Amino acid sequence: MLTNDLSFESIFNQQILHLKNCIGALAPYPSHSRVHPLKTFGDTQTPCFVKREDELGFGISGFKIRKYSSLVPHLLANKIKEAILIGGAYSNNIVGLTQLLIENSIQPTLFLHGDTDTKKIGNFLLSSLMVSNDSIHWISRDEWPNVQEKAALYAKKQSKRTVIIPEGASVPESLPGALTLALDIIENERQSNITFEHIFIDSGTGMMACATVLAFAWLNKETNIHVVLMAEEEKEFLETLSTINTQFESLIGGQMKWLFVKEKLKLYRPHVSRAFGSTNKTIFDEIGRIMRTEGFLTDPVYSVKLFLESRRIITQENIKGNCLLIHSGGGLTLMGFQEQLGHAAS
Numbered sequence: 001m002l003t004n005d006l007s008f009e010s011i012f013n014q015q016i017l018h019l020k021n022c023i024g025a026l027a028p029y030p031s032h033s034r035v036h037p038l039k040t041f042g043d044t045q046t047p048c049f050v051k052r053e054d055e056l057g058f059g060i061s062g063f064k065i066r067k068y069s070s071l072v073p074h075l076l077a078n079k080i081k082e083a084i085l086i087g088g089a090y091s092n093n094i095v096g097l098t099q100l101l102i103e104n105s106i107q108p109t110l111f112l113h114g115d116t117d118t119k120k121i122g123n124f125l126l127s128s129l130m131v132s133n134d135s136i137h138w139i140s141r142d143e144w145p146n147v148q149e150k151a152a153l154y155a156k157k158q159s160k161r162t163v164i165i166p167e168g169a170s171v172p173e174s175l176p177g178a179l180t181l182a183l184d185i186i187e188n189e190r191q192s193n194i195t196f197e198h199i200f201i202d203s204g205t206g207m208m209a210c211a212t213v214l215a216f217a218w219l220n221k222e223t224n225i226h227v228v229l230m231a232e233e234e235k236e237f238l239e240t241l242s243t244i245n246t247q248f249e250s251l252i253g254g255q256m257k258w259l260f261v262k263e264k265l266k267l268y269r270p271h272v273s274r275a276f277g278s279t280n281k282t283i284f285d286e287i288g289r290i291m292r293t294e295g296f297l298t299d300p301v302y303s304v305k306l307f308l309e310s311r312r313i314i315t316q317e318n319i320k321g322n323c324l325l326i327h328s329g330g331g332l333t334l335m336g337f338q339e340q341l342g343h344a345a346s
Ligand SMILES: *Cc1c(COP(=O)(O)O)cnc(C)c1O
Pocket: 061, 063, 064, 092, 093, 168, 170, 202, 203, 204, 205, 206, 207, 208, 209, 302, 303, 328, 329, 330, 331
C-alpha cells in the first residue's frame, strides 16, 4: 500500500510537471488565490471552503485573468494591433480584456449585443469610459446570430493586424491560462493539507469549468466536480467539453480517459433566477447575507448563484466530505445594481 502510494505520488508529480511544461510561459498576472473556511455552509461532516478567485484582481477577477495570462502573450507575439471583442454590453470579458488591450497598445473595438439606448451602468459604464462611441458597434437581437460574420467583414477592411475574440474570450489560446486554476487548487490542497472531495464551480461559456475537469481527470484526481451552468444547457456544455478536450489533448500530447471525466462530473442548472443574467430578491438577499455572515462580496450573475446552488446540492444530495466552492469573482457587476442592493440591507 505504502509503495503504491509513493509511486502514485511520484507519477502525479511528474504529470503535474508535464502539464506545467505544456502550459508554458504566461504573462505575470496574479495566479494564486487562497482558500479559507466558510461559516454558513456545510457542517462538521461536510466542511466547506471558498477559493477566493475574486481576490486576484480589482478590475479583472480570477477566472478571466487566468485566461488572459496566455491569450494576451499570444496577441503580442502575433503583433496584433486591433482586437474586436464580441459580447454583451455588461460582459465581464469586455470590461476586463479591454483594460489589458489598452495597457498593451492594442486597439479595442467592441461588437455589443443591444442598441445605443443601452443604459450606461455597471460594466458597460466602465467599458464606455475606455472605448469611444465610434469603436462600439451595436448589434441588434435579430442580427446577433450573424455577429461573427459582421465582425469578420469589419476585420477584413482594417489595414492593421486584427483579431476577433468571441464571447468570454473562450479561444484555444486562453486554455493554457485556464488550466492554471486546477494547478492552483492542487497547490491549495498541499498548503492546507486538505483534500477536497467536492468542488463546486460556475460556468458561462464553460471554458474554465471544462479546463478544470479535464486537468483533474488527466491527473487521475478523484475529486467530484459539480458544475452549475449559468448560461447553457447540459447538451451545449458537453459539446464544449468535447471541443476543449481536443484542444487539451493536443496541448499535452496525450489522450484523455473519457469515462473517468464523465464519472467525476455533475451538471446542474440554477434553481433560483435560472435565466442567464436574471436576478430577483432571493439573489440580493443572499448577497447581503453572505456579506454579513461570511464577510465577502458576491456578484448577482455568477458567484451568488453558485453559492445558493452549492448549498442546495450539498443538502439535497447529502454530500459528505470537504467541499470547495470557487468564488469566480465578478464584483464589478454590483455597480449596476445599487437599488436592489439597497433593499438587501439588514
Ligand atoms: C466569465 C466568468 C465566468 C465563467 O467563465 P467561463 O469560462 O466563460 O465559463 C464565471 N464567473 C465570472 C465572474 C466570470 O467573469
